Amino acid sequence: MEVVKIENVTRVYQIGKVETQALRGVNLSIENGEFTALVGPSGSGKTTLLQMIGCLDQPTKGSVCINGKDVTRLNRNQRADMRRGTIGFIFQFFALIPTLTAYENVEMPLLLNGHTHKERKERVMELLKAVDLSDRANNRPDQLSGGQQQRIAVARALAPKPTLILADEPTANLDTTNGQQVMEIMKKLNQETGVTFVFATHDPRVIGYATRTVTLQDGLITKDSKANGK
Amino acid sequence: MLQIFKMAFRDLGRNRRRSFFSALAVAIGLALLMLMSSVIQGEMGSALESAIYLQSGHIQVRAASYDENKSSLKWEDLVDNPEQVASNIALLDSVQAATPRLFASGFLSTGDESSGIRIVGIDPQSAANGPYRKGILSGDFLTADDREGLLIGQPAAAKLHLQVGDKVSLSVNTSNGDVMEQAFIIRGIYTTETYGFDSATVFLPLAKAQAITQTENHASTIFVILKDTSFTDSAASQINIPAGLEVKTWKDLNALITEFETMANSYIGFFYLIILAITASVIINTLIMSVYERTREIGILSAIGMRGARIMGLFLSESVFLAVGGVLLGLILGVFAVYLFNLKGFYIGNMGLSGFLVADTIRAQLTVDKTISLTIMTFVATILSGLYPAWMASRLEPVAALRAEK
Numbered sequence: 001m002e003v004v005k006i007e008n009v010t011r012v013y014q015i016g017k018v019e020t021q022a023l024r025g026v027n028l029s030i031e032n033g034e035f036t037a038l039v040g041p042s043g044s045g046k047t048t049l050l051q052m053i054g055c056l057d058q059p060t061k062g063s064v065c066i067n068g069k070d071v072t073r074l075n076r077n078q079r080a081d082m083r084r085g086t087i088g089f090i091f092q093f094f095a096l097i098p099t100l101t102a103y104e105n106v107e108m109p110l111l112l113n114g115h116t117h118k119e120r121k122e123r124v125m126e127l128l129k130a131v132d133l134s135d136r137a138n139n140r141p142d143q144l145s146g147g148q149q150q151r152i153a154v155a156r157a158l159a160p161k162p163t164l165i166l167a168d169e170p171t172a173n174l175d176t177t178n179g180q181q182v183m184e185i186m187k188k189l190n191q192e193t194g195v196t197f198v199f200a201t202h203d204p205r206v207i208g209y210a211t212r213t214v215t216l217q218d219g220l221i222t223k224d225s226k227a228n229g230k
Numbered sequence: 231m232l233q234i235f236k237m238a239f240r241d242l243g244r245n246r247r248r249s250f251f252s253a254l255a256v257a258i259g260l261a262l263l264m265l266m267s268s269v270i271q272g273e274m275g276s277a278l279e280s281a282i283y284l285q286s287g288h289i290q291v292r293a294a295s296y297d298e299n300k301s302s303l304k305w306e307d308l309v310d311n312p313e314q315v316a317s318n319i320a321l322l323d324s325v326q327a328a329t330p331r332l333f334a335s336g337f338l339s340t341g342d343e344s345s346g347i348r349i350v351g352i353d354p355q356s357a358a359n360g361p362y363r364k365g366i367l368s369g370d371f372l373t374a375d376d377r378e379g380l381l382i383g384q385p386a387a388a389k390l391h392l393q394v395g396d397k398v399s400l401s402v403n404t405s406n407g408d409v410m411e412q413a414f415i416i417r418g419i420y421t422t423e424t425y426g427f428d429s430a431t432v433f434l435p436l437a438k439a440q441a442i443t444q445t446e447n448h449a450s451t452i453f454v455i456l457k458d459t460s461f462t463d464s465a466a467s468q469i470n471i472p473a474g475l476e477v478k479t480w481k482d483l484n485a486l487i488t489e490f491e492t493m494a495n496s497y498i499g500f501f502y503l504i505i506l507a508i509t510a511s512v513i514i515n516t517l518i519m520s521v522y523e524r525t526r527e528i529g530i531l532s533a534i535g536m537r538g539a540r541i542m543g544l545f546l547s548e549s550v551f552l553a554v555g556g557v558l559l560g561l562i563l564g565v566f567a568v569y570l571f572n573l574k575g576f577y578i579g580n581m582g583l584s585g586f587l588v589a590d591t592i593r594a595q596l597t598v599d600k601t602i603s604l605t606i607m608t609f610v611a612t613i614l615s616g617l618y619p620a621w622m623a624s625r626l627e628p629v630a631a632l633r634a635e636k
Contacts, residue, residue: 056533056628077537084535091632095530099240104233109534111233156534 002068003164003196004030004053009062011048011219022048024219025062030198030212032163035190037210038200044216046200047168053198054087054166055079067163084112088157090167090186090199094149096141102128102152103137109160127155131185147178154185158195167199171206183209234540238547241520249552252516256556257563259509260608263502264564265571267604268594270498274491275595278484280424282455283361286483288462289454291315291469294476296450298483301333301348303405303443303450308332309475312449319454322468324461329356330449332439336402336409338382338432340390347386348431349402351439351449358455362420362433369394369418372435379417379435383428387419394419400432404444412442423591506608510615513552517545517619521626528623529631538624545623549616553609560608561601568594 011023023045030036038046051057052064055071056079063072071082088109089095096105106127110120128134131151133144141149150170157165167186171179187209190197199206207213215223242249282288296307309315312330319328332351337344352359354372363371367384380400382392392398394416401411414434421428440446456465459480466477481488521528528541575591 051629054533056632080532080535080537082535083533089533091530091533093526095526095533095632097237097527097530099237099244108233108531112535112540160535 001032002029003032003034003066004028004198005065005068006049006052007063007065009049009052009059009064011045011052011057012060021219023052023059026216026219026221028214028221028224030196032196033190033194034196034198034212035187035210036196036198036212036214037207038198038214038216039202039207040216040222041202043218045219046216048219049216050166050168050198050200053164054089055082084109085160086162086164088160088162088165088195090150090153090157090165090170092169092172094141094146094173095153096149096156098141101138101140102133102144102148105141105152106156106159109156113160123159124155127158128152130158130189131155145178147174147181150174150178150182151185154182154189158189158193161193162195164196164198167197169201169203170199171201171203176205179203179206231543234544235547238544239551241524241544242548242551245520248516248519249555252512253552253555253559255509255512256552256608256612257559259505260557260560260604261563261567262505263604263608264560264596264601265567265594266498266501266505267600268568268596269571269576269592270494271597271600272593272595274487274494276592277487277490278480280422280427281484281487282459282480284422284424284427286480287358287453288456288459288480289466289469290478290483291319291452291454291471291475292450292478293474295474298333298450301335301403301450303334303403303445305405305445305448308445308448308450309452310448310472312447312452315472315475316452319452319469322465324456324458324465324468325454326457327356327358327453327455329353329358329453330436331451331453332436332443332445332448333450334402334439334443336400338386338390339399339401340392340396343390345386345390346430347400349400349434349439349443350431351434351436351443353436358453361422365420365422367419367421369416371418372433374435374437376417376435377438378413378415380414381418381420381433382416383431384419384421385425385429386432387416389429392416392419400442402442404442405448406444410442410444502607506611509608510611513549513612513615514618516552517549517616518622520548521545521619521623524623525626525631525634528626529628529634532626532628532631541626542620542624545620546613546616549613549620552616553612556612557605557609561605564601565596568596 006026006028009023009026013020013022038049040046052059063070066086103124106124107120110123128137131154133148133151136144171182183206186197201207210227213225213227214221292309293307296302316328316330319325334349336347336349338347354374372379372381396416398414399411400414401409404410462479466479469477531541571594575593577591
């Protein structure tokens with residue numbers, strides 16, 4: 001089943017009087033359970049494509065369908081609802097809310113989705129265990145290492161049981177060991193839960209985990225290849 | 231919602247000093263409003279109280295033709311058989327005292343000095359004389375059968391260098407237009423702590439005043455003091471008066487004060503707006519800075535699916551906390567400021583407006599009603615100040631917000 005279907009997507013940014021084409025008629029289809037890497041040099045359009053898939057931005061032309069639903073013309077609130085229920089995000093920077101504990105950060109999407117206290121507690125503890133940070137539940141982000149913060153971000157992305165997780169350079173700010181650890185966790189969760197991962201990277205060690213590699217250059221897909229993944 | 235409040239509270243805790251000073255701005259705003267309001271209230275209350283108890287009474291019954299500015303002593307302008315009229319009025323439940331008074335104008339002379347003076351003939355037994363009796367500084371109060379004693383205000387006595395027991399010459403206009411001169415003895419010196427009144431008023435027993443002005447068994451007015459000011463309209467409507475007389479209430483007799491109060495309220499409303507606008511600008515500034523500092527976090531919250539309304543709620547919650555903290559602190563500061571003000575009061579001496587009796591010392595008068603309304607006003611203004619920054623936060627595009635520097 002297609003989780004993502006992108007047809008002829010173009011994104012043009014207007015900066016002053018200068019127009020920049022970040023995507024130029026991109027077509028892409030991602031099946032359920034894939035562990036897809038978007039690769040390419042800086043400025044190739046990886047992040048823009050992730051933002052289109054994640055309903056964070058809207059294409060200038062073309063259409064984006066998530067789980068068969070066209071999200072191209074949704075309004076702000078409808079896009080927020082779509083993100084809340086369907087899509088999890090992991091960012092390059094450790095995007096946690098600094099005033100909330102690890103537990104509360106993971107709990108946040110569940111709160112937004114209206115889960116009960118019991119449901120939230122069970123789910124959060126399950127996820128903290130999955131990322132091996134049960135003992136850091138009450139720590140705030142500034143009391144955690146970069147790798148630990150990114151693992152919490154992974155747990156938060158998975159909390160509402162999304163069908164799709166988008167990760168933008170998830171290991172870029174981590175050392176090799178921590179980067180590897182985060183990728184191992186993501187891969188394990190992909191295999192165990194079947195959730196679809198799409199991540200942008202240009203780190204060859206990370207690309208090695210992908211089952212599919214989509215290469216972008218100058219806003220176009222230049223190569224789309226299957227791989228075995230680690 | 232609880233989580234939103236929790237986040238808002240913790241967000242304020244991130245920069246405690248800034249949050250404290252923002253709440254302090256709200257507190258100072260409220261304290262200033264309370265102090266200003268209570269001073270105006272105190273001054274207007276004092277002016278009205280002075281006017282009622284010293285000058286107009288709650289109600290006066292007098293001849294329809296009487297012109298108080300001329301202190302006319304013609305018999306047709308006076309109340310005939312005033313004791314009878316007063317005793318009928320005194321039967322009403324709401325009346326504390328009803329007593330005839332006679333007003334005349336004249337001169338007080340001591341050798342080489344003289345001063346224009348207003349002569350008030352009073353029934354010394356009446357409870358309506360409480361403020362003068364209470365304010366005796368030296369000597370005694372008048373008695374009904376005193377034929378040569380008078381009471382003089384402290385500023386007038388000082389001006390004419392008079393003491394109790396001194397002799398003084400009083401020249402008075404009479405009902406037929408002549409001037410009658412007679413010697414009197416200073417029986418007592420009083421103060422009502424109202425310079426405008428004390429410097430220009432002497433008291434005589436009514437019988438003596440009637441005799442010297444040749445207004446036998448007549449009075450300028452029946453001066454009525456009620457048990458409570460709120461009884462005025464009902465009491466006025468219950469008074470039965472003989473033909474040719476009319477009933478005037480303190481509102482009719484003190485139009486200047488009520489007009490001044492309306493004007494003062496308009497001005498003070500304007501000052502309220504200025505203070506609230508300054509307070510609001512501090513809160514807006516604080517929250518806008520907070521939005522800028524947390525743009526990326528707003529992007530994260532938006533990315534995980536928080537709707538704009540909730541983001542708005544988060545920032546509005548912060549303004550609610552600032553409002554609660556500021557208002558609580560402001561109440562303490564405000565009450566303390568009023569207390570300090572009232573320790574000594576604000577001495578204005580004889581700076582009162584002409585025709586306007588104001589006590590020498592202004593004291594702030596803080597009422598519960600006013601405190602509640604000012605607190606609500608400040609609270610609402612603070613929360614409303616959070617609307618724009620909150621709206622700004624809720625309208626941030628997630629992509630742009632996520633790109634922001636941490």
